[in-house]
Amino acid sequence: MMVKENLIYEGTRSTPQVELNPETGKFRIEGRSIPENAFEFYKPVMEWLIEYNKTPNVETHLEIYLEYINSGSLKQLFRIIYVLEDALEMGNESYVTWFYRKGDELMLQKGLEFQQFLDIPIQLKEI
Amino acid sequence: MYALYKRLSEEDFSFAYLDNFTDKATDALVSIQDARINPDKAARRKIRYLVTECFQNVIRHSQPKYNSFDKLFAVRSKGNHHAVVSINPVDQRKVNELGASIDSLKKLSEKELKAVYLDALQGKGFNKSGGAGLGLIEMARKSKKVPNYTFHRVDNDTSEFQFELAFHTQKTGVNDVFDIDTTEFYHYLKSNKVLILQKGQFSQDVVMSLFELLEGSLKNNIDSSAVSQKLYLVIELLQNMSNYSLETAKGKSGIFQIKLGENGETIFETGNYLSNTEADNFNSHLNELKNLGKIELLKRYNKELRKGLKENDKPNAGIGIMEMLKLTQGNLDYHIEPIDDKKSFIVLTATVK
Structure with missing residues (x-):
């Protein structure tokens, strides 16, 4: 089954806004990601992505702009980006833009670590 | 810290906030109360009102800082017994007027309190120092108790004003005396340079409210x-x-x-x-x-x-x-x-x- 529907979550005080568009291959995760159970929150996102990856867009671009994050969410984001790497292996283009606020050393640090640990191109962008 | 936890063990909720707070913290403070008192709406309304009024009073009427850790705002609950406490420096010239305002409420019945409140609303009576008079009367009306207070002289111009409003959200036979009284509690916090303390249940809602309070506070400082x-x-x-x-x-x-x-x-x-x-x-x-x-x-x-x-x-x-x-x-x-x-x-x- 091919993913046809967008996946959209509104942001809350502890979870980010999520927008995954299979038509354009543009994905965005933005806001706060500090839920008590990050695995449960990101589970539908992961399932959606695994399905999407069966017939991915020629180009997939994930934008991550997080104000606050917890360690549980970091692990889930790592899994999400890891899944996107599979699209690379299928010969499609796939990359991530990791935004961080000017002076936010923590989010910069997390972006650098992900760059170091993962093969997918991760562009760090200060805003 | 275990010793303190044990001393506070009978309290379902203890919260203390010291020093550099501003009225921007009001929403987060109310949100912490909402998150912990569920689902009793009447209790929630009462606590929400008294916490807001008392907290804003501290900010509105504090003298400029004379020392570090010279301001305290605390909320404590044991069953249906609650206390909202504040300590802040006040202008020495206002001490007598403030004390007299609170004392005058002691003699009044509920009906008389209401009359004084209506007078104060129209700018009559002892409502001369901005919101203080009105706020005090309303606090006494809502809590059905006159606040306790003490002044400690700090220097020629300043006194430390300790204000304590104790009330019940339901009639209860619970012993309403806290194991650590306000003076001892404040002494512990001050001597350990505590900026914020919270004891109680840490549900996700409580965690988020506390997080938002700290977010505002850290961004200020x-x-x-x-x-x-x-x-x-x-x-x-x-x-x-x-x-x-x-x-x-x-x-x-x-x-x-x-x-x-x-x-x-x-x-x-x-x-x-x-x-x-x-x-x-x-x-x-x-x-x-x-x-x-x-x-x-x-x-x-x-x-x-x-x-x-x-x-x-x-x-x-x-x-x-x-x-x-x-x-x-x-x-x-x-x-x-x-x-x-x-x-x-x-x-x-x-x-x-």
Whole structure:
């Protein structure tokens, strides 16, 4: 089954806004990601992505702009980006833009670590 | 910290906020009360009102700072008995007027209080110092009790005003005396340079409200580069406590405080019961991680991130303690107090410069 529907979550005080568009291959995760159970929150996102990856867009671009994050969410984001790497292996283009606020050393640090640990191109962008 | 937790053990909720607070914290303070008092709407309304009024009074009527830790705002609950407490410096010239205003309320019946309130609304009576008169009358009406107060002379121009409003949200036979009185409580907080303390249940809603309070407070007081790191540490500590805290008769209770160290460093501390098995696991896990060098820790971190990547089963977050170690540059300490053959009390201390 091919993913046809967008996946959209509104942001809350502890979870980010999520927008995954299979038509354009543009994905965005933005806001706060500090839920008590990050695995449960990101589970539908992961399932959606695994399905999407069966017939991915020629180009997939994930934008991550997080104000606050917890360690549980970091692990889930790592899994999400890891899944996107599979699209690379299928010969499609796939990359991530990791935004961080000017002076936010923590989010910069997390972006650098992900760059170091993962093969997918991760562009760090200060805003 | 265990000694303090024990002294506060009869209290379902204890909260203290010292020093550099502004009225921007009002919403978050109310949100903390809402999160902990559920689902009693009437109690919630009453506490919400009295907390807001009392907190804004402290801010509105405080003299400029004369010393560090010279302001306190506290909320304490034991069953249906509650106390809202404030300590702040006031202009010495206002001491008599303020004392007389509160004393005058003592003689009044509920009906008379209402009449005085209506007069004050129209600018009559003793409502001469802005909102103070009106606020005091309304607090007395809502709590059905006249506040207690004391003044301690600080210098020629300033007195320390200690204000305490005790009330019930339902009739109860509960002993309404707190084991630690306000003076002792304040002394503990001041001498330990505590900026904020909270004891009670740490549900996700409570954690989020406290997080938002700290977010506002940190943004006011420190440079932005350190804010997200400190908040990251706070959320890790609070969620760690919430996850591992042992269920007791009073739910998953714990204690959290932020204080200043001797050299200006910020110290974040949590304390909670946990099972002896969890205590042993934590003990060996943290000791093992603390013995790793920086690069080894990063390698281990990478390995933990990759755990469970291919499976769909629930992965253990596993990286929380590593994140705290990295953020504190190794300054993550703990103390485990054995309680009985089933449980221990753990205090986790994270220090950042």
